[in-house]
Amino acid sequence: MHNDERELCLKYQELVNSIWGKGFRYDMRQEHLAAKLLALGYTVDSFIADATKLSKWRHDRGKPAIVSLQYFVTRRERLGQPIDVDGLIKKIVANSRFR
Numbered sequence: 001m002h003n004d005e006r007e008l009c010l011k012y013q014e015l016v017n018s019i020w021g022k023g024f025r026y027d028m029r030q031e032h033l034a035a036k037l038l039a040l041g042y043t044v045d046s047f048i049a050d051a052t053k054l055s056k057w058r059h060d061r062g063k064p065a066i067v068s069l070q071y072f073v074t075r076r077e078r079l080g081q082p083i084d085v086d087g088l089i090k091k092i093v094a095n096s097r098f099r
Helices: 003-020 028-039 044-060 070-078 085-095
Strands: none
Touching: 003 028, 003 044, 028 044, 028 070, 044 070
């Protein structure tokens, strides 16, 4: 793999560790996913900026760290796609607070 993939993984690992103390395990699969992220238009810096915002948001709400770059690949691939009915229902339920 190339240095950019490795750099993306190491920087993301550093980010996750700085916020949660642990959570992201860097391996060859993650490096392969990093290559996909770079092919989808991210640069190392733009990915880390996006991941930082999302990670802080998740941490502030008590959610766990994202432990695989697959989450970001899927998120990027779905960017701009319309939400189907099932996706809309899941989004409404996730954003609803039942008491």
